[in-house]
Amino acid sequence: MTEKYRIHNILFSIFCILVLLLSFAVGFVANPFFLDTLTSRIGFLPNMLHSSTVNPAYYIPEYKAKHDVEILFVYIGSHSCKFSNDEDLPSLIEQAKLITQDLAREHKYEMSTLGAAIDWSVENGLRHLSKFGLFDEIISGRKWQNTAARLFIYENIPGAAATPQLVLVKRKFAPSSFGRQIVEEKLLVRKVGKDEIEDWLSIGAPIPGFTSDISVGSN
Amino acid sequence: MKPYFARVLSIYMIAIAGCNSNHPEIVTGRIHPEQEWISNLIEANERTPLMRLAVPDTINKEKARLHSIDPIVQIGKIEEDSKLMFGYIEDLAVDKKNKRIFILDARYNEIRAFDYNGVFLFAVGGPGVAPGELQYPQAIDFDDKNNTLITLDRNRSVQIYSVSDTSIAYSSSFKVDFPPWDTCVMNGHVFARGYSEEVKSTVLKYRLDGTRVGSFGIYYDSENPFVRQTLSPRGQVVCNRESNTLLVSIDHIPVFFIYDEEGTDLRRIYLDAFDPIDIIEGVSPDGRPTLEYTAPKKGENILSRFFTHGSDFFVQYFTVEQKGGRHLFKFDPNAETGEYMGTLGEVTFDIDLTQGYLFAASNRPYPRVFVFDISI
Numbered sequence: 332m333t334e335k336y337r338i339h340n341i342l343f344s345i346f347c348i349l350v351l352l353l354s355f356a357v358g359f360v361a362n363p364f365f366l367d368t369l370t371s372r373i374g375f376l377p378n379m380l381h382s383s384t385v386n387p388a389y390y391i392p393e394y395k396a397k398h399d400v401e402i403l404f405v406y407i408g409s410h411s412c413k414f415s416n417d418e419d420l421p422s423l424i425e426q427a428k429l430i431t432q433d434l435a436r437e438h439k440y441e442m443s444t445l446g447a448a449i450d451w452s453v454e455n456g457l458r459h460l461s462k463f464g465l466f467d468e469i470i471s472g473r474k475w476q477n478t479a480a481r482l483f484i485y486e487n488i489p490g491a492a493a494t495p496q497l498v499l500v501k502r503k504f505a506p507s508s509f510g511r512q513i514v515e516e517k518l519l520v521r522k523v524g525k526d527e528i529e530d531w532l533s534i535g536a537p538i539p540g541f542t543s544d545i546s547v548g549s550n
Numbered sequence: 551m552k553p554y555f556a557r558v559l560s561i562y563m564i565a566i567a568g569c570n571s572n573h574p575e576i577v578t579g580r581i582h583p584e585q586e587w588i589s590n591l592i593e594a595n596e597r598t599p600l601m602r603l604a605v606p607d608t609i610n611k612e613k614a615r616l617h618s619i620d621p622i623v624q625i626g627k628i629e630e631d632s633k634l635m636f637g638y639i640e641d642l643a644v645d646k647k648n649k650r651i652f653i654l655d656a657r658y659n660e661i662r663a664f665d666y667n668g669v670f671l672f673a674v675g676g677p678g679v680a681p682g683e684l685q686y687p688q689a690i691d692f693d694d695k696n697n698t699l700i701t702l703d704r705n706r707s708v709q710i711y712s713v714s715d716t717s718i719a720y721s722s723s724f725k726v727d728f729p730p731w732d733t734c735v736m737n738g739h740v741f742a743r744g745y746s747e748e749v750k751s752t753v754l755k756y757r758l759d760g761t762r763v764g765s766f767g768i769y770y771d772s773e774n775p776f777v778r779q780t781l782s783p784r785g786q787v788v789c790n791r792e793s794n795t796l797l798v799s800i801d802h803i804p805v806f807f808i809y810d811e812e813g814t815d816l817r818r819i820y821l822d823a824f825d826p827i828d829i830i831e832g833v834s835p836d837g838r839p840t841l842e843y844t845a846p847k848k849g850e851n852i853l854s855r856f857f858t859h860g861s862d863f864f865v866q867y868f869t870v871e872q873k874g875g876r877h878l879f880k881f882d883p884n885a886e887t888g889e890y891m892g893t894l895g896e897v898t899f900d901i902d903l904t905q906g907y908l909f910a911a912s913n914r915p916y917p918r919v920f921v922f923d924i925s926i
Binding site: 526530531535540 | 658916
């Protein structure tokens with residue numbers, strides 16, 4: 332009996348290990364950033380794996396809110412838009428995220444990223460955003476009634492209703508009774524269409540307001 | 551079973567016929583703009599005489615000098631003062647009397663004024679929906695007789711600013727009756743270019759207080775309402791404040807219309823040998839009408855900009871995959887013929903022939919305005 336139990340235990344352990352390995356493999360196939368997401372969320376090894384002195388090949392959220400000023404990087408795309416699904420676009424967006432992150436670090440600003448999918452189907456939107464690496468936050472569904480579209484196209488910071496689109500917003504925070512609140516929001520950059528995004532990156536991704544003391548816009 | 555099957559089949563066939571009869575106007579594969587419609591437009595008649603413009607067979611290189619000139623001033627830098635870093639230059643207006651250029655930035659939703667030397671003067675606008683703010687700015691125009699600057703928003707609003715020697719101030723605003731594409735201002739009236747199915751017109755005329763006082767303009771006359779309502783709104787309107795006339799165009803159509811302020815059809819201008827891109831009519835898998843803009847093919851032509859100086863109008867167009875830049879023509883609608891002015895690499899927005907300047911803009915790889923000296 333004892334011998335039989337031991338064999339059962341060994342077989343069960345092997346089965347568990349195989350299941351674990353299989354789930355990792357599935358995770359990688361579904362999302363190449365799976366490990367980063369996992370390690371960051373469960374809180375082990377992220378700082379060792381992603382030291383701030385090492386610049387990884389893709390953007391990794393810090394999951395922190397420590398500075399008074401934030402650069403919010405918004406990507407607005409769509410599963411159903413031919414131009415949003417251009418094969419070169421994911422690498423351009425990744426490059427733009429990393430450049431923005433470097434600038435934010437240089438100025439001791441926080442950086443966060445928002446992926447917004449202008450699709451009716453939440454699932455289709457998520458599938459589209461999964462091609463664009465890691466985001467701190469995502470909004471998908473409701474087509475142009477999407478909350479991100481309301482904020483960054485129609486209402487708070489109005490601009491062209493088109494995809495793909497990249498919007499950089501500078502936000503200032505102040506302490507409030509529920510933690511901290513946004514006290515100022517200003518458009519830094521809006522690039523509409525792959526050509527504009529690509530051109531902007533080709534000239535070094537300049538951001539008005541970072542290189543001069545004159546504020547952007549007439550505000 | 552057989553009679554039952556036949557009954558079902560006949561009901562099905564009737565249903566299909568019924569569905570088809572709901573869209574008798576859709577002709578899948580029909581190419582727009584239709585040549586027959588263009589031919590009807592250019593048929594000369596006494597009431598609306600026709601002027602033909604054509605690129606000369608042999609171009610006099612001395613005369614076509616615009617091709618080789620370099621700009622004397624560039625407004626817009628990759629990285630410098632924020633006011634010199636544009637998001638996207640959508641339109642320009644030039645105050646020829648005071649040598650000022652108003653640049654409409656569609657990303658920062660702002661109008662920035664510079665002098666001809668590129669020195670920043672002042673700015674107005676900013677993103678928002680409040681009076682004087684811009685949501686989706688589309689076009690700008692300046693009336694130097696009244697020092698009135700207007701902007702047109704895709705959200706249908708017209709913002710009116712009064713401009714002094716040193717500053718600009720919001721004056722008033724109103725809404726137009728259709729989603730507009732272009733605008734111009736003349737003699738205290740704003741002309742908005744779009745398309746109204748209600749009055750079957752492409753230009754609506756408003757007083758500065760927003761009262762609509764007229765409508766006119768030939769539209770793209772397709773029996774398919776989807777085609778008509780898609781192709782008719784897109785085009786330009788230019789006010790010539792010297793002759794009190796307007797030029798109205800429809801995108802991809804090589805015929806332009808000259809009207810007086812009341813909308814009388816005075817003259818038609820035809821760009822000879824202009825080959826527009828194909829726009830194909832069809833139906834989507836779920837039965838909705840579609841229009842497919844085909845990728846521009848080598849040799850096809852695309853209209854760029856229209857502008858005006860003195861009593862002349864100017865038109866610029868380019869040929870796909872042809873080196874040498876965009877062709878520029880000048881014509882006085884009251885004269886018999888127009889003049890070929892040569893080619894220029896950039897999209898020209900305005901010209902100041904009195905002082906010898908030409909204003910062009912480019913958004914690639916970064917937005918900037920060029921001032922050319924053409925006084926030589």
